[in-house]
Amino acid sequence: AQSVTQLDSQVPVFEEAPVELRCNYSSSVSVYLFWYVQYPNQGLQLLLKYLSGSTLVKGINGFEAEFNKSQTSFHLRKPSVHISDTAEYFCAVSITGGFKTIFGAGTRLFVKA
């Protein structure tokens, strides 16, 4: 079975500062990895995904993530955050070729002026 651990439940950061949201996963088989964002009172939106190929994945809104197989991690980064990035961020995993997706508990990013 797969599992996802998001290491920080809340991350406060000042506007224009860099941020990293950490995600580790556990799986005995190869996986696909995802980051989703959920703004208040809205559904989830896909930020980026890793299926294969380059381990550095770029997504929307200036976010990127790096797949590290040896450390079973998929951390999300942004070099300079905006107030509008305040939201809940979810890391997720599915087995390669599978569609059942397992989500982490989420990290609340709070960007302060």
Added chain:
Amino acid sequence: DTGVSQDPRHKITKRGQNVTFRCDPISEHNRLYWYRQTLGQGPEFLTYFQNEAQLEKSRLLSDRFSAERPKGSFSTLEIQRTEQGDSAMYLCASSLGGGGRRAYEQYFGPGTRLTVT
């Protein structure tokens, strides 16, 4: 493309009552997923369909829960004899079929918030 829609957006019911939620996926998507999200947690997978076939079902889905997608378009999730522990946000998502890269992009609806009193 009008996105994934869910109805109702909010439902308050008394314990023991049955409730049914509807999800309309993006029209060209033939995969449809149901998740449950409780406060402070990520979405928990419940089940997914490819066209009208229910391909996988979580053990979280007890006998009181049933999902259907009779014509491969909209789907319904029914909860019988609701319990207070069923209070949660129920999310629906859809994705393209096949095995291409875009098939792994799930588009989520706004959710149905269920409160069982």
